[in-house]
Amino acid sequence: MTTNDAATTRTAPAATGRSGSLFAEVGRVLEGHWVWYRLNWRATVISSVLMPALYLIAMGIGMGSLVEPGEFTQGHDYLVYLAPAVLVVSLVQTAAGESTYPVLSGFKWQRNYLAVAATPISPARLALGELTWIALRLLFSGLVYLLIAALLGALLNPMVLVSLLAAVLTGMAFAAPVVAYSATVQGEGAGFNALFRFVVMPMVLFAGTFYPVSQLPEVVQPVAWITPLWHGTELARGLAFGTLEALPALLHLSYLLALAGVGTVLACRHFHKRLVV
Amino acid sequence: MATAGSLIHARGLVKRFGSFEAVRGVDVDIAPGESFGFLGPNGAGKSSTMRMVSCLSPRSGGELRVLGMDPDTDGPRIRARLGVVPQQDNLDVELTVRENLQVYGRYFGLSRAAVRERAGELMEFAQLTDRADAKVEPLSGGMKRRLTIARALVNDPEVLLLDEPTTGLDPQARHVLWDRLFRLKQQGVTLIVTTHYMDEAEQLCDRLVVMDGGRIAAEGSPSELIRRYSTREVLELRFPFGRVADHTEVAARLAERVEVLPDRLLLYTDNGDAALAAAHEAGLRPVSGLVRRSTLEDVFLRLTGRSLVD
Ligand SMILES: Nc1ncnc2c1ncn2[C@@H]1O[C@H](COP(=O)(O)OP(=O)(O)OP(=O)(O)O)[C@@H](O)[C@H]1O
Ligand SMILES: [Mg+2]
Numbered sequence: 001m002t003t004n005d006a007a008t009t010r011t012a013p014a015a016t017g018r019s020g021s022l023f024a025e026v027g028r029v030l031e032g033h034w035v036w037y038r039l040n041w042r043a044t045v046i047s048s049v050l051m052p053a054l055y056l057i058a059m060g061i062g063m064g065s066l067v068e069p070g071e072f073t074q075g076h077d078y079l080v081y082l083a084p085a086v087l088v089v090s091l092v093q094t095a096a097g098e099s100t101y102p103v104l105s106g107f108k109w110q111r112n113y114l115a116v117a118a119t120p121i122s123p124a125r126l127a128l129g130e131l132t133w134i135a136l137r138l139l140f141s142g143l144v145y146l147l148i149a150a151l152l153g154a155l156l157n158p159m160v161l162v163s164l165l166a167a168v169l170t171g172m173a174f175a176a177p178v179v180a181y182s183a184t185v186q187g188e189g190a191g192f193n194a195l196f197r198f199v200v201m202p203m204v205l206f207a208g209t210f211y212p213v214s215q216l217p218e219v220v221q222p223v224a225w226i227t228p229l230w231h232g233t234e235l236a237r238g239l240a241f242g243t244l245e246a247l248p249a250l251l252h253l254s255y256l257l258a259l260a261g262v263g264t265v266l267a268c269r270h271f272h273k274r275l276v277v
Numbered sequence: 278m279a280t281a282g283s284l285i286h287a288r289g290l291v292k293r294f295g296s297f298e299a300v301r302g303v304d305v306d307i308a309p310g311e312s313f314g315f316l317g318p319n320g321a322g323k324s325s326t327m328r329m330v331s332c333l334s335p336r337s338g339g340e341l342r343v344l345g346m347d348p349d350t351d352g353p354r355i356r357a358r359l360g361v362v363p364q365q366d367n368l369d370v371e372l373t374v375r376e377n378l379q380v381y382g383r384y385f386g387l388s389r390a391a392v393r394e395r396a397g398e399l400m401e402f403a404q405l406t407d408r409a410d411a412k413v414e415p416l417s418g419g420m421k422r423r424l425t426i427a428r429a430l431v432n433d434p435e436v437l438l439l440d441e442p443t444t445g446l447d448p449q450a451r452h453v454l455w456d457r458l459f460r461l462k463q464q465g466v467t468l469i470v471t472t473h474y475m476d477e478a479e480q481l482c483d484r485l486v487v488m489d490g491g492r493i494a495a496e497g498s499p500s501e502l503i504r505r506y507s508t509r510e511v512l513e514l515r516f517p518f519g520r521v522a523d524h525t526e527v528a529a530r531l532a533e534r535v536e537v538l539p540d541r542l543l544l545y546t547d548n549g550d551a552a553l554a555a556a557h558e559a560g561l562r563p564v565s566g567l568v569r570r571s572t573l574e575d576v577f578l579r580l581t582g583r584s585l586v587d
Contacts, residue, residue, distance in 0.1 A: 012465035013465070014358075015358035015432050016391070016433045017356075017358060017434070018386045019357050025384075028386070029384075032369075035372060035379070040371075112369045115428075116384060118359075118429075119356060120354070120357040120384070120385060275333075276333070
């Protein structure tokens with residue numbers, strides 16, 4: 001048989017591929033995104049920054065002209081009161097967008113996650129890469145937003161850069177569990193509409209962005225407390241206005257970290273379950 | 278290599294999806310440099326087997342070693358040395374041809390300089406150089422297929438696994454691809470191919486297994502299989518649809534074996550012309566009579582009683 005002759009006469013040179021460290025492989029996933037993003041970032045920035053800019057102008061300047069600075073605005077102009085909170089809310093909304101359809105597409109429509117699964121990069125590392133990418137996107141969107149807010153005169157001092165970190169954490173406290181959920185979606189993403197309508201939208205309206213949660217009827221207040229947005233808003237405002245106290249800060253931070261942490265673990269697991277079948 | 282020289286070693290390999298057994302105890306050994314094929318109809322379990330060998334899908338039972346390692350524990354290290362062409366393309370359609378190759382190369386840990394160079398070579402290989410900076414989305418199906426295959430070569434794999442590589446390609450593109458795969462084989466790359474085209478299996482494979490219902494029905498080189506399971510020649514007698522069965526009895530006396538298809542009879546014999554003459558003498562008046570050599574299609578029909586491609 002010629003088979004065995006062929007087998008013994010020549011051996012393929014060693015393959016050039018190799019697996020890497022966790023850090024290196026997450027970096028490679030980010031690089032894959034970057035290749036796309038460096039040419040397409042303008043469109044994404046416009047959509048994720050335009051909305052909060054409009055909020056600031058409409059609510060902060062428009063509505064704000066009717067609002068007397070007082071106890072509930074912590075003595076600030078309404079525009080200034082709003083700025084750190086709109087930062088958080090806009091990152092949470094961007095996070096929601098980035099962690100739903102794009103993730104489902106990776107599994108189902110574009111199927112590029114399936115391509116990654118055939119490389120040395122494990123599904124869990126792919127999930128970590130996706131989450132890190134979302135965090136970087138949030139950081140970048142947040143920076144552009146702050147630039148606009150500064151131009152509108154809505155920022156008091158550079159402490160708002162620390163608020164930005166809190167806002168990114170809040171975004172991830174929402175994104176990580178949602179990415180984990182998206183990795184389990186089999187259909188066309190009908191659940192995402194419900195998520196936007198019944199989770200994101202109410203959160204935007206009732207989690208303390210435009211007025212303190214204490215203004216709500218007492219029975220509804222606890223609902224706001226379970227949202228990451230409320231914790232993030234408290235943190236971001238507290239940091240920007242220098243009014244944050246240690247104990248609440250710790251509680252808010254722990255809650256957000258726990259959500260982000262549990263979400264990350266679940267996302268890694270669900271990516272594995274979905275890709276390794 | 279750990280297991281007596283074979284790159285792929287499987288014993289009693291099983292894949293279950295829930296209670297359904299898609300692969301039911303497959304034994305294969307594939308030697309370095311060999312071109313090995315899985316031939317079988319839809320649902321035979323070819324892709325399921327390939328995915329286990331590609332370390333994409335964990336086995337539900339049996340033994341499996343790939344490059345001497347266990348996919349359950351060494352998946353990333355094994356995948357680093359494999360090239361996988363899935364049945365369904367999964368390119369990043371929002372990136373260009375070149376970017377697809379470069380990004381994929383980076384996933385395999387190649388340096389930026391290395392992926393730039395490799396992307397150039399692979400676009401040449403896939404005849405996509407003139408589309409290098411075009412987005413993938415609007416490319417034709419055949420071009421996408423070629424790109425998927427080129428992408429699987431980015432890490433200079435020692436084993437290339439191709440799941441129905443030429444489905445959707447036009448005849449010329451298929452021949453070009455077979456030629457490219459043959460060159461890889463000459464470089465010592467081990468090829469593992471699934472297909473339901475017998476000509477592809479005959480062209481590409483030193484050795485193959487015929488799969489059916491999750492099991493291996495036969496194994497050998499294409500010519501061995503034909504010798505063992507078929508005759509040298511086949512006489513095809515075409516009859517008007519629905520009238521075929523009327524002639525089976527007469528035909529059975531003229532050949533070693535007869536297969537009845539909806540529109541024709543296949544008479545297995547070592548001398549087709551003689552059988553055709555005999556058929557006329559016996560009073561058969563087919564619409565047409567054709568003598569041809571036996572192919573793997575006939576082997577498959579013999580083994581399973583069904584056609585490969587229907
Ligand atoms: N993820 C899955 N979940 C459940 N069943 C599956 C899954 N993948 C494959 N199967 C089933 O396993 C059987 C074998 O499928 P497989 O894809 O391996 O066949 P195949 O030989 O590659 O067929 P084809 O020629 O159509 O590609 C089929 O009955 C299929 O429905
Ligand atoms: Mg298949």
